[in-house]
Amino acid sequence: MSNQEIALMAHLMRRAGFGASRDELEARVEMGYEAVVVELLHPTDPQNLPDDVIRRYHTEQAEMRLADGAAAYWLYRMITTRCPLEEKLSLFWHSLFATGYNKLNQARSLINQIDMFRRHGLGSFPTLLVELSKDPAMIIWLDNNENHKDAINENYGRELLELFSLGIGNYTEDDVKECARAFTGWTLGNAEYMATRASRDSIWPYSRIAWFYEYREADHDDGEKTFLGHTGRLNGEDIVEIIVRQEATARFVCTRLFQFFTADQVDEEGEQVIGSMMRTYFDSNYEIRSVLSTLFNCDYFKSDKARFARVKGPVELVVGAVRLAGSYQAPTQGIEQVARQAMYMGQGLLQPPSVEGWHEGIEWVDSGALVERVNFVAHELANVENPGVRKIIDRLAGEGVLSPEDLVDRCLDLLGPMEVSEETRESLVEYVAHQGDLSLHGHQPGDAAEKRVGGLLSLACATKEFQLA
């Protein structure tokens, strides 16, 4: 199998997942690119650690009332899943439909929302939007429980149009009001109980028990409405049907998917790819799976232009590094610390700063975040006891004495393959050259020769290039 095939597969797995080890890449190249795309798009059994095993070791991940435990639980799933696109796409929807713990005080409801993304994230977009509108965490987050027949609250109606589908400029203020009217009565089954709780119970004002969705006909405004030129006694589902038919919605969703999976910046050719994705969106009756299939199979996605054209988000970076190092495969103490690392880098899972989600691209990396990124990944890869690092060492050990140049090239290859500038490569070579050639002959776990490899892997992941996916 050629280096190009490995590099292309590594690219696909960085985007549709969180990266893959060389063993996995080789196995996937054997399967063939198209077949791998089909498999990724049809997740079956993620073979995650069973929840009961996780709970036995991590009591904070049982009730999941608090954000830390819940974030750690989701991180486990990302780290251990065999269906990486399922988790990566859920992360995408979480960034787009950004719902945050700070208002909810109930992380279980957020985990339920993420699970809804797993169930519907690859399917029909209108179904996803209807499910989102019924999602208890979203109802509280954007106040739809305060949206009543005789007193509308526009918050959800507005964000549904502005941030979740059409984008600003594609609807009027009247459309916002009519949209809000259509979603009156979409509320929580235990809303009154929660309101009482809020005034009486100052410890957990919103939630000690889980919420559930309820449609209240008596509180639904069943009158005639006009939304985007359509008139009728529209309900929430009707609004969603109208929204998804709009070209603006197709453009919005396809652009966001393109940016998340292909490139932060959309160039002219990128616009053409988005055009094909939009055609698929309509032809497939709004199916996200088909749209992503178009994307992953297009020439642009597979070309050099798309390689390393995205800045890794913190969660992506952390999960990728942990999967590479293989350091958390069983319920290990300290996983909450790993979730917190992403927060130190600017992305607290389940805690987006606002409904707009995170500012992505190069905005991820300020100087404080860069220090956290470099130090975390260095820590994972310098530890030569981590199974993933051992695998790299074992491969190198079979190659005899390595000159500094060879050692750098082999490590960069096994880390991705990573493509780096000549300047970066020279700096790495100079760093290794301080101790001359490397022989792993007769190496013992943790000996000086192995540590040199760990040191180089750490530094290779401290590069500018490693910050990109």
Added chain:
Amino acid sequence: MPANEKKPSLIVIQLIGANDPLNTVVPYSNGLYYDYRPIVNIPAEDVLPIDDDFGFTPHMGPIKDLWDRGNVALVNGIGYTAPVRSHFRSMDIWHTAEPEKIATEGWLGRAIRDLDPQGDNVLTGINFGRGLPRSLGCKGVPVASVGNLETYGLFPDLEDEQEKGYALEAFARMYGMSKDNDPVMDSLRQTGRDALKGADVLRTAPAKYSSTVEYAQNPFAQSMKNIAQVMFADLGTRIYYTSYGSFDTHGGELPTHAKLWQDVSGAVADCYSDLEEHGWQDDTMILIWTEFGRRIRDNGSGTDHGAGGLAMLIGGSVKGGMYGEYPSLEEAHQLDGDLRANNDFRSTYSTILERWLGLDAPSIVNGQFEHLEFIEK
């Protein structure tokens, strides 16, 4: 550098989890306090009286001494109009100075941007602790977050100095000055150099520092010591941030609260002595805040989330005394069993921003707020 050239700086201490104001500045002559707090109270004979009505909780001796010298301002009944009893939401409100909607820019982040609009000094604002509190978060504003000053920077795991030197050298070359003609790569280069520069400069601070003050070993005291070390190294830092807790004393409040205040009070007073020893006390103001107060009635072991809270300002330029009204405990004056706030926290923020840091407050705190008089002219 002569003392009159120092620029005023601000140390912000966040008491995480909601400090109980009634057991901090105790209304020891008010019978209602003991009626509502049959168990979780500070006996009148134990308080450190500041007048006939109020006194500090006994573990605040060191702060009481500063009070006696006129260096402590207490802002009673601080909060905002419609209280939120969720820690996270309320902290966000204080962090972003925005009670009405979810905002993203921290008030101190904005202050740093206004203090250093070009971002010339990556150390204008520093957090001592991991991650960035939202107060300091503001896109495009570099803020260092220092977990441990001794090992701060890149590759803290590398214990071998020579090894670390090689790694840092390589990092510096990889993020060096050349151009990539790629905005993302150029931005990463700049960020990498900022990170190195910040770390290089910060690491000099502990070596330059000498003091007769001996701080306690708890993490909060160490953070206060780190703040003093950086301040005396004169790196141009204007805003220092750290936090301590948890003050969320639903159960077993008395011993927990006592220990917390022993730590905070001791470290703040030690830091103040350090400031005096180095001549920085008149150019430094300490703000201590918490997200809300606690319920008036105790729950038998602790206290639940409340509304109106307490903030403090400490410094050589602080005009000591009581500010804001101490909220009434009368049932008719309560707000759902809580102390009613009578002054907006953004009044305190505005006073600090305008009168201490010389900034335009309304654009930072989202509006005009009456100033308090806690700063000496």
